[in-house]
Amino acid sequence: MKALVDGKKCTVCGVCSDVCPFGAITVGETSVEISDECTLCGMCVDTCEFGAISLPEVGTGPATDLEKYSGVWVFAEWRDGTVHKVSHELLGAGRQLADKRGVELSAVLLGHQLDKSLSSDLISHGADNVYVVDNPQLARFTNEAYADVLVDLIGRKQPEIILAGATSIGRSFIPRVAASLKTGLTADCTELDISEEGLLLQTRPAFGGNVMATIICPNSRPQMATVRPKVMRPVKLPDHQGHVEAIEIPDEIFRNRVEVLEVIPERDQTAKLTEADVIVSGGRGLGKAENFAILDELAQLMKAAVGASRGAVEEGWIAPSHQVGQTGRTVAPTLYMAVGLSGAIQHVVGMQGSKIIVAVNKDREAPVFDVASCGVVADLFEFIPAFIRKIKQERE
Amino acid sequence: MHIVVCIKQVPDTKNVRIDPDTHTLVRQGVECIINPFDLFAVEAALKIKDESDAKITVMTMGPPQAEEALRDVLSRGVDEAILLSDRAFAGADTWATSITLSAAVRKLGDVDLVFCGKQAVDGDTAQVGPEVATLLDIPYATFVKKIERLDEKFLKVTRQTDEGTEVWKLPTPTLVTVIKEVGEPRLPSLRHKMRAKKAQIPVWGITELGLDANDVGLCGSFTQVVRVFSPPRRTDQVIIEGSIEEQVEQLYSYLKEAKVPGI
Numbered sequence: 134m135k136a137l138v139d140g141k142k143c144t145v146c147g148v149c150s151d152v153c154p155f156g157a158i159t160v161g162e163t164s165v166e167i168s169d170e171c172t173l174c175g176m177c178v179d180t181c182e183f184g185a186i187s188l189p190e191v192g193t194g195p196a197t198d199l200e201k202y203s204g205v206w207v208f209a210e211w212r213d214g215t216v217h218k219v220s221h222e223l224l225g226a227g228r229q230l231a232d233k234r235g236v237e238l239s240a241v242l243l244g245h246q247l248d249k250s251l252s253s254d255l256i257s258h259g260a261d262n263v264y265v266v267d268n269p270q271l272a273r274f275t276n277e278a279y280a281d282v283l284v285d286l287i288g289r290k291q292p293e294i295i296l297a298g299a300t301s302i303g304r305s306f307i308p309r310v311a312a313s314l315k316t317g318l319t320a321d322c323t324e325l326d327i328s329e330e331g332l333l334l335q336t337r338p339a340f341g342g343n344v345m346a347t348i349i350c351p352n353s354r355p356q357m358a359t360v361r362p363k364v365m366r367p368v369k370l371p372d373h374q375g376h377v378e379a380i381e382i383p384d385e386i387f388r389n390r391v392e393v394l395e396v397i398p399e400r401d402q403t404a405k406l407t408e409a410d411v412i413v414s415g416g417r418g419l420g421k422a423e424n425f426a427i428l429d430e431l432a433q434l435m436k437a438a439v440g441a442s443r444g445a446v447e448e449g450w451i452a453p454s455h456q457v458g459q460t461g462r463t464v465a466p467t468l469y470m471a472v473g474l475s476g477a478i479q480h481v482v483g484m485q486g487s488k489i490i491v492a493v494n495k496d497r498e499a500p501v502f503d504v505a506s507c508g509v510v511a512d513l514f515e516f517i518p519a520f521i522r523k524i525k526q527e528r529e
Numbered sequence: 530m531h532i533v534v535c536i537k538q539v540p541d542t543k544n545v546r547i548d549p550d551t552h553t554l555v556r557q558g559v560e561c562i563i564n565p566f567d568l569f570a571v572e573a574a575l576k577i578k579d580e581s582d583a584k585i586t587v588m589t590m591g592p593p594q595a596e597e598a599l600r601d602v603l604s605r606g607v608d609e610a611i612l613l614s615d616r617a618f619a620g621a622d623t624w625a626t627s628i629t630l631s632a633a634v635r636k637l638g639d640v641d642l643v644f645c646g647k648q649a650v651d652g653d654t655a656q657v658g659p660e661v662a663t664l665l666d667i668p669y670a671t672f673v674k675k676i677e678r679l680d681e682k683f684l685k686v687t688r689q690t691d692e693g694t695e696v697w698k699l700p701t702p703t704l705v706t707v708i709k710e711v712g713e714p715r716l717p718s719l720r721h722k723m724r725a726k727k728a729q730i731p732v733w734g735i736t737e738l739g740l741d742a743n744d745v746g747l748c749g750s751f752t753q754v755v756r757v758f759s760p761p762r763r764t765d766q767v768i769i770e771g772s773i774e775e776q777v778e779q780l781y782s783y784l785k786e787a788k789v790p791g792i
Contacts, residue, residue, distance in 0.1 A: 134616055134617065134620055134747055135619065154559055155540075170592065171619065172592075172619060172620065173620030173747055174757070175755075176757050178757075179756055188620070188747070188754075189620070189747055212692065276668070276670075276671075277668060301671075301672060301692075302690075304655050304671070305659065305672070306659070308655075308660045309660075309662070311660070312659070312660040312663035312664060313663055315624075316751055317622065317624060317752035318623065318624075318656060319752060320623075320652075320654035334755075339757075340651055342760065344757050344759060344760070345757070345759070345760050346754050346756070346757050347754070347757075348753065348754055348755065349753050349755050350751050352751065388668075390700055391668045391700075393695060393696070393697055393698075394697065394698050395696040396693070396694075396695050397693050397696070398693040399693035400693075405691075411789065434791070435791030435792070437791055453709060453710055456709070459650050460566065460708075460709045461709070463653075467789055467790060468789040468790070489784075489787055491780065502768070506765065506766060507766070507769065507780065507783050508766070508767070508768045508769065509769045509776055510768065510770050511776055515773050519774070520781070523778070
């Protein structure tokens with residue numbers, strides 16, 4: 134299967150051939166040929182000014198009565214008795230989607246011995262309904278228990294859209310929910326909207342963040358997406374009224390195949406990269422393990438986590454849990470300070486979603502300056518200690 | 530013990546660049562590599578084979594040239610390889626990919642463990658592993674950094690979460706998706722290279738897998754890409770040069786103005 138060219142519209146301009154990432158398009162004298170190398174990525178479709186290229190139709194999936202499904206749901210996460218920030222963000226995004234669709238916004242809360250304050254907190258962030266399942270089997274997260282309960286609830290209430298945080302929990306169990314329901318799922322979205330036809334438009338980075346893709350799920354329900362933390366805006370609606378419903382789940386839902394033996398919180402606060410508002414990251418430019426102390430001091434001062442490039446981890450200067458990038462963590466803090474790292478693409482893909490990127494490097498040509506919102510061309514060993522002194526001085 | 534490792538050939542993202550004028554992907558020099566996380570999955574399987582009597586089968590769904598990726602991992606010590614290739618597979622989303630991979634695992638029959646990388650670096654979805662496990666109706670654990678075999682029936686895995694680590698006990702058959710910490714991939718050996726060169730790699734398409742063309746590839750997919758575009762670029766870049774004192778002052782006021790936490 135490959136992209137289709139409409140010979141009547143095609144002007145043989147060749148633009149499609151230039152953008153094809155797979156070299157699948159050959160431009161002849163009078164026509165354009167698409168070879169079997171085509172992966173149906175759609176790059177050419179969007180580039181063609183003449184609307185001459187199209188993709189074959191997506192499958193219709195199992196016969197689903199789409200109209201039956203109504204409402205927007207947010208899977209609400211909590212930690213240590215409080216609602217996780219990402220759930221507030223999802224409610225903010227979900228509120229807009231629900232209003233555009235003219236439907237209700239509901240939050241699903243799973244766990245054991247859940248405090249009532251969690252539900253009221255979700256309502257004051259925009260939820261019209263909170264569905265609570267309080268069950269000892271949900272005290273600790275497992276893919277099966279969480280997914281199978283959510284599948285059961287979806288079967289009962291039939292929402293049209295489900296949003297979950299792209300956290301280590303959401304990204305782990307939501308695919309099981311989608312596969313169990315035989316519906317589509319889009320990972321790690323950074324933008325959500327409703328199309329004219331009422332479909333959920335799910336936009337996410339692809340190819341290591343080099344392109345953005347907008348994805349729809351036209352023929353199956355619910356439409357499901359995980360959403361990258363720290364991207365959507367929460368809303369605070371203190372006077373918003375909502376309804377809390379406790380739902381009983383039959384015991385046979387729980388398969389109990391997996392046993393959680395231990396949950397060990399990270400003791401090293403500086404390694405909590407995905408939650409941090411500020412990350413100070415170091416690369417090979419630091420020269421040796423001892424020099425990470427400079428970054429540690431800055432991080433402590435700014436209440437930041439400490440990140441590292443693959444280079445620094447491979448040198449053994451810092452533990453792999455600190456690694457940001459393609460084979461490490463993907464982060465999107467408010468401030469990312471890249472210190473003494475060149476900005477190889479493998480690193481950049483892990484941090485380019487940060488709101489502000491400050492790069493400190495003495496080499497003005499380093500690629501990190503291409504992604505930086507603010508670049509400081511300086512020797513880090515002079516600049517960082519001076520910057521630390523400045524912060525301390527301002528605080529006094 | 531039979532271990533299946535699922536791998537994917539991906540465009541090497543470090544060579545993917547955006548043309549600054551046309552805002553489109555520059556394809557020049559885009560080579561294919563084995564998804565880095567999948568090499569960790571291969572290594573995790575080889576580690577088990579080092580210590581016990583295990584057979585490892587690697588499989589990939591892709592175009593005919595994906596055979597190259599299979600020969601690479603054969604040369605690292607994997608026993609057998611299967612290429613899942615059919616024109617009907619093109620354009621598959623994670624669901625349609627999982628349908629194909631799970632059909633292949635089922636066809637093999639006696640599988641105890643399925644290992645995948647945490648995610649592929651071209652799509653970054655991290656969905657195929659969990660979806661394959663769901664379709665096979667076996668339990669799974671994601672983001673695993675350490676795997677121990679407790680006995681014939683159980684596996685103990687250590688998972689990396691956003692907040693720390695978790696230790697889970699899983700009954701076999703089970704599926705595990707792994708991260709870097711399971712171990713650096715070993716290099717090909719001379720002996721295995723020779724074997725990999727000669728190896729016959731079976732190709733399974735929809736006929737061999739007993740699948741309907743409507744259930745795989747784009748036809749079998751639920752999600753559809755409707756638009757691809759370049760990410761918005763930073764237009765407000767500031768470069769600070771000059772003496773260290775000036776630079777410190779400028780960065781401090783820049784961050785103060787942006788109201789970043791920590792300042």
